[in-house]
Amino acid sequence: MAGAELIGKEEIKEIMDVMETGILMRYGFDKERKGVFKVREFEAAFAGYCQAKYALGVTSGSTALKVALAAMDVGPGDEVIVPAFTFIATYEAVLEVGAIPIAADIDETLNMDPGDIEKRITPYTKAVIPVHMCGAPAHIDRIMAVARKNKLLVLEDNAQASGGSYRGKKLGTFGDMGIFSFDYYKTLTTGEGGMVLTDNKDFYLRADGYHDHGHDHNPNVSRALEGRTILGFNYRMNELQGALGLAQLRKLDTIIAEQKKNKLAIKDVLKKCKGIKFRDIPDADGDTATFLAFNLPDENTAMRFQKSLSGEGVDTVCFKKNLWHYLPNWEHFLARSTANSKKYPFTDPSYKGKVNYDRSTIPRAEDILGRTLVMNIPVKMPTERFAKIKEGIEKAAKNL
Numbered sequence: 001m002a003g004a005e006l007i008g009k010e011e012i013k014e015i016m017d018v019m020e021t022g023i024l025m026r027y028g029f030d031k032e033r034k035g036v037f038k039v040r041e042f043e044a045a046f047a048g049y050c051q052a053k054y055a056l057g058v059t060s061g062s063t064a065l066k067v068a069l070a071a072m073d074v075g076p077g078d079e080v081i082v083p084a085f086t087f088i089a090t091y092e093a094v095l096e097v098g099a100i101p102i103a104a105d106i107d108e109t110l111n112m113d114p115g116d117i118e119k120r121i122t123p124y125t126k127a128v129i130p131v132h133m134c135g136a137p138a139h140i141d142r143i144m145a146v147a148r149k150n151k152l153l154v155l156e157d158n159a160q161a162s163g164g165s166y167r168g169k170k171l172g173t174f175g176d177m178g179i180f181s182f183d184y185y186k187t188l189t190t191g192e193g194g195m196v197l198t199d200n201k202d203f204y205l206r207a208d209g210y211h212d213h214g215h216d217h218n219p220n221v222s223r224a225l226e227g228r229t230i231l232g233f234n235y236r237m238n239e240l241q242g243a244l245g246l247a248q249l250r251k252l253d254t255i256i257a258e259q260k261k262n263k264l265a266i267k268d269v270l271k272k273c274k275g276i277k278f279r280d281i282p283d284a285d286g287d288t289a290t291f292l293a294f295n296l297p298d299e300n301t302a303m304r305f306q307k308s309l310s311g312e313g314v315d316t317v318c319f320k321k322n323l324w325h326y327l328p329n330w331e332h333f334l335a336r337s338t339a340n341s342k343k344y345p346f347t348d349p350s351y352k353g354k355v356n357y358d359r360s361t362i363p364r365a366e367d368i369l370g371r372t373l374v375m376n377i378p379v380k381m382p383t384e385r386f387a388k389i390k391e392g393i394e395k396a397a398k399n400l
């Protein structure tokens with residue numbers, strides 16, 4: 001549960017700063033808030049931590065994706081390449097802006113295969129969304145090279161890897177824009193919340209306006225008199241989320257360091273088990289270690305081992321079977337059941353492409369995810385808990 005495991009007095013202190021003013025909204029009320037601007041402060045601290053120019057707090061990772069796509073003018077008629085293994089929000093966000101998601105295959109990193117991108121490009125492709133799944137980086141340098149060569153925009157979905165990096169550069173800062181999720185399961189949590197990151201001023205200004213009904217946030221006039229050039233919606237982060245974010249951000253490096261230590265200890269036990277190989281991680285230093293993924297020679301062995309582990313109280317996930325993170329399992333998506341009876345944008349007449357979401361188009365995901373098991377790594381792992389996990393793995397491994 002990562003950041004949620006460490007909620008304590010630091011979060012309470014930040015929250016109380018807000019409660020003492022009673023101003024829960026990030027904008028306006030300048031006199032009453034007595035200098036307390038938690039979302040603004042969190043954005044500046046997060047941008048500094050990631051070494052990015054601009055950060056914008058929003059209500060969730062899902063809305064961060066939508067705001068970023070809107071800022072980059074991705075919309076009707078466009079295709080966006082997205083890995084087949086991701087949380088469904090990545091696909092939903094593309095549909096939300098009226099564009100069509102195109103599935104790409106994964107590689108042994110469990111992330112988008114850079115070698116697969118060009119096969120998915122059509123005259124309608126506008127952007128690529130690499131996702132750093134399960135806390136660890138994709139081959140982001142190679143993905144960027146393919147995207148630049150083909151003049152595609154890149155939005156990094158870094159919902160699951162806050163604080164992760166690749167060769168010293170923070171994930172979420174490679175693409176034209178990057179997004180983060182701070183929902184309750186995430187490495188850094190604000191209960192619900194998200195962040196949009198970019199070095200591009202135009203994209204930032206469009207995102208800033210879009211996430212707040214178009215408001216240009218001119219500091220020289222009152223909120224009611226602010227200008228606007230585009231329509232938007234309300235995806236504003238509130239001050240309580242900003243307060244939580246500030247306290248959690250200060251803990252992020254500790255969370256990652258503890259997870260790394262615990263992951264290594266569990267990995268050492270698994271290493272001794274017959275036939276087990278570990279997920280390929282392009283830069284182990286940049287792993288946030290929120291998850292440990294390992295694979296077995298074939299799906300049957302993986303299923304048997306998962307059952308034995310479960311019998312010993314050690315939980316793992318096989319994402320090929322997961323209902324929310326693997327495209328072939330989304331029956332409502334495959335039926336094009338968007339929240340309008342016309343099935344827009346799949347039926348948009350301005351869209352000239354053709355989609356094929358069949359399993360046969362993503363053979364590596366089918367193979368790799370079927371024989372991969374993923375364990376959650378705790379931040380806090382007292383000796384007794386580790387001893388139970390170790391014993392459970394050792395007992396289950398006898399059946400391998």
Ligand SMILES: Cc1ncc(COP(=O)(O)O)c(C=O)c1O
Nearest residue numbers: 060061062087089159181182183
């Ligand atoms: C890869 C990915 N993208 C986007 C999201 C959406 O984030 P949120 O839950 O904050 O809306 C998630 C959340 O699990 C995710 O895992």
